[in-house]
Amino acid sequence: MRRAGVCLLLLALGSPAVADVVFRVPEVLVRPISDSKPVGISATASLHRPNTSEKGGDVEVQYEEYFVEHDVSTAEARKAAALLNLDDIPATRVGCGTCTRREMEYCETRVLMDHCCCERHFLPEPFPWLPHTCYVGPHRCHPLAHDCVKYTRLRDCCCYKHLAQQWKGIMSKSTSMISGGMIVLPLLFVPVLFFVAYL
Template sequence: MAVLDIVPDTLPGCGKCSRWEMEYCESNVLADHCCCERRYIPEPFPWMPHTCYIGPERCTPLAQNCAQYTRIRDCCCNRKLAVKWKGILSKASSLSLSGMTLLLFSLILFTLYL
């Protein structure tokens, strides 16, 4: 099952996301994810590479509070980040495939040269 199949466009009652909320998705959502969801299972961003480092002190979310973070995450960020990371990961896998093809081609030419 593809990531975009399980991430809805939006949730009922969300409304339109503001420019600030969309910028928050690009920059601060992971920091608040690590702050608000220390032991969250299932991981809300399994397709996005990240590691949370949180010390023993209490953190303060950048989106005012954890409820606000959750609303923005669900209403604005999930679909936007899924689309973005699908593109990034697709390019990475196609680049590694083309790199592998180039390596095999080089080995074949080297073998033929000998």
């Protein structure tokens, strides 16, 4: 009986590691017959050891595995948005200055990518009201804002209030659509995908 309990515990501890692999990205390498140096679509593929590979003639397929680092589900985001008080969020912070149009475009299109690169699950989630999924892979990520310090400044000075207003509205509408018996737009259920790597 005791032995069976230990086996069940080992299975429970071992299974998430296998289930956590979300997807594998292939890199195809073509090896010329006269030369052993790989050439192909990935310039750095020969520098990294692949997790797995399949060989067939002069073509080799290598895979990189990506895992969920952390995520905020639509249900969790909806709860957080309901508790969000926009009056408690300052429009900007001391020393921030005015945000440019380019910085506001960064908030709309790239801030979540840098969030996934710079902030891991052990840090407080800055966007609990925004559904997203952050993935982690085998290579180091590079923030689109050039570094995590600049990302943090843009997040706090330009993005936070803007995105909080936007997503509180989106989550409120999705809640009313559900309570009214309508189907929520599929876009709200599709998590934001980001490819990042271990720091």
